[in-house]
Amino acid sequence: MSQDRQDTAPILEIRDLKIALPEGSDRPFALDGLSLRVNPGEIVCMVGESGSGKSLSAGAVMRLLPEPHVYVADGSIHFEGDDLLAKSEAEMRGIRGNRISMIFQEPMTALNPQKTVGWQIDEVLKLHMPAKRAERRKHALDMLARVQIPDPESAYNAYPHQISGGQRQRVMIAMALALSPRLMIADEPTTALDVTTQLQILKLIRELQREDGAGILFITHDFGVVAEIADHVVVLRHGEVVEQGPAAQVLNDPRHPYTQALIASVPDLAPPAPKPLSDSPVVLKGTGLKKTFAARGGLLTGKRKAVTAVKDLSFALRRGETLGVVGESGSGKTTVSRLVTRLLEADSGAVELDGADLLACTPAQMRAMRKNIQMVFQDPMASLNPRKRVVDLIAQGPIVHGANPAEARENARELLELVELSPAAANRFPHEFSGGQRQRIGIARALALEPKVIVADEPVSALDVSVQAQVLKLLADLRDRMNLSLLFVTHDLRVAAQLCDSVIVMQKGEIVESGTAAEVFTNPQHPYTQTLMSSIPGRDWTPPVRNTDAA
């Protein structure tokens, strides 16, 4: 196999690529000695965690590095035998978009919101295709049809905000494919999409590439996606290639300890053996919750259409258990977490915490009740006040609720140890920590009030998978040790499968299915749940038996 790989003439060949970073960065080279080749009809996945230099390599191939601060210091990049690094800027312009094209992560920002989809595809064609306007239009419509957009004619005339996220990504792919490039670089093309859309897009990329025989350099952090799509895998860490090889080998028989640890961090889809159904008392109970967002009109514009985020939601969370709220974006799951903590006011319904209705409390009563129900937020960057020291962040809750400040700070230091951070962290500011460490601080802050319930809103979705695994483990640990009840909101079914005792699946503000995690994951009843389950990337791939001490 690897012999065959060497024989065919590669589309892209990178040898010993070194990309230098400006002085004072955390390492001298963003990429240090990257070598890889992309053959025709092959999808090469570059996997790595944030900061591994994977996106910069795409920039180097396109010659779009932020020079002169970041530049290619050494090595070569050959595209169909031509040295790309020796090309002039004008020659590169002829290659970009035409023979090498790119698909970006966030289709909303990669498309110009001011121009119609058709205009933007036409712009690419105008630059590289000597054809009449009518011909270009026909070609663009053909491309839109090829990426399976339902109504190409109306999509052609639509503005980016008028079509869905998945369709926007299809438009991006249509643009990338418009001139039948030899090489496509896809930088996390499905990360911003829901699982069901993600699967469709991955399939689409696969199919189109089979038809055209182009090579794809696919950058991702998600091993599920790798399992879904890759022929060949390159694993990057801190700018160095730790392992590369055929997909089947790297996924099922990783050699390097780092790859092993990374793969071991991917949560298993099969839920752990169900705990015996507990009869512990219900701590948190929601009944008939409803929330409609009415857009406030101006003085003269009048009321705009209201959006129902959650309609008639009821659930019960028992002590010591974890209830997962699972759904895609727009399903209303985040709204649930905010209704329960009363960061948003529900239109109707009740949230009972140990029998007391939170929604009926006066603001002052509610402030006092808050110590019983704490929250861990999604974005560890945004959820810690950047101007406060860690010790003050953690001690803030107890101090607000009347604890002696000196004691509260002392406790805060102990909590830091509980979340496995050094006590030296106490006097630092949030920006000095990595994402995972910040999330640990967020957990310590929630624990400081000794709450009965913790509501976690996508607490690991902003983290790298290895870090994600550690934070999840910590959460599960603390839950078991302190007999906490957890309301866990997530879009990631793998994570839900690992952590939750029972699960509710939401679609468009309604519960479509609920039950124990084991039931829902092994035998989903509702068609929507079934679609969700069958869309998980890499669902057929079971990570190899792990060394238990690796993660």
Added chain:
Amino acid sequence: MSIIDDTRLRPAEPSRAVVFWNRYRRNRAALLGLVLFAVVVLMALTAGLVDPGDPLRRAGAPLTAPFVDMATPLGTDQLGRDILSGLFYGARISLLVGVVATLVAIAIGVVIGALAGYFGGWVDDVLMRITEAFQTIPNFVLLLTLVAILGSKIEWITLAIGIVSWTAPARMVRAEFMSLRNREFVDAARNLGVSNTSLIFREILPNALPPIIVYASVIMALSILLESALAFLGLGDPNYASWGNMIGQGRAVLRTAWYCAAIPGIAIVLTVLSFSLLGEGLNDALNPRQKQ
């Protein structure tokens, strides 16, 4: 655990003040602004040492040119008052007006902007309509009216300048609050049971400060100009030597003794320049991402 361990801390970073100063001093113009500002402060502090007497007393023959009589090195005006000592005492007035008026403007602006931005809804509507009402009247006209009503004592002039300058900071604070109030750390603090007042002043305000501090330097420069303009029109406080007063009186003899107006004019230019440069330097140091 050894391969991917996330709990190890990064090396500690230098303190905020050090980082701030390192960023600030990268801008040469800002350093110049700082030096000029220090000179003006020094002038204000040493006015009593340079000339212990009343700066408005007669110190020499009227309209002595500069560098002629060593007792009055920068010359005298038409009443024989020493221009140099007027310059030093004027620095006191200019700084006083600049600092106090800015504080007044920022205080009003922060309160109104914070309430409007934090609560939104009808609170925002009411406060912003009031702000707009103030904005529709030209600053200087309003200032003249206020001084006409209150009288031209230096305290009233300062207050009046503060009152006409609060609208811009109010709008700025409001915009900052509107974007910050939806950040997760505000929700996090609210979820801890923090009250609205603490949320506004302890959680959000410190994060909204950098652009306000930068803008304060602009207001300070504008206040000095406003005070000078008032004095130029003869509406300044006649009991104090102020640069504006000196220019206003020097105007009468501009063709024969240009230095009477020009010397305090240069002082105003340099002081306002120092605030502008200072503001730019602060902007670079406080909002480093804006420039990259």
